[in-house]
Amino acid sequence: MDSGHVRGLEMDTGHLRDLEMDTGHLGGLDMDSGHLCVLEMDIGHLHALVTDIGHLGGLQMDTGDISGLEVDVGYLGGLEMDICHLCGLQLDIGDLRGLEMDICHLGGLEVDVGDIQGLCHSLEMDVCHLTGSELDVGDI
Structure with a gap:
């Protein structure tokens, strides 16, 4: 999808692979899928993204502003976020690697995760300003 404005997009799929989105404004994206592999999003503004999936691999987000991002996944592998401003991000996952x-x-x-494996060498956070962060984990 290469568009200037996308609003109210809903995707309910069993298997989604190599999704690429290059958009100027994306509002109200809702994804409910069983397997999502290699999602690439290069957008200027992303608002209220909700992903409820079983497996998310190789997610890359290069955005200017992300507001109200919710990720509720069982396994999240290789997530890369290169963004200028991130507000209200919620991660509720079983395994973050x-x-x-x-x-x-x-x-x-x-x-809010149950198990973060290899936090010292797999979780990298390079931030200039971090406000109001909460880590609620059972095992690190």
Whole structure:
């Protein structure tokens, strides 16, 4: 999808592979899928993204502003986020592996996970400003 404005997009799929979205504005994206592989999003503004999936592999997000992002997944592998502003991010996942975040401002980050494996060498956060972050984990 290469569009200037996308609003109210809903995807309910069993298997989604190699999705690429290059959009100027994306509002109200709802994805409910069983397997999502290699999702690439290069967008200027992403608002209220909700992903409820079983397996998410190789997610790359290069965005200017992400507001109200919710990720509820069973396995999240190789997530890369290179963003200028991230507000109200919620991660509720069972296993978080290889998360890389290179951001300038992170506000209201909530991470509620049961197990983070290899946090010291797989979770990388390179941030300039981090406000109101909460880590609620059972085992690190």
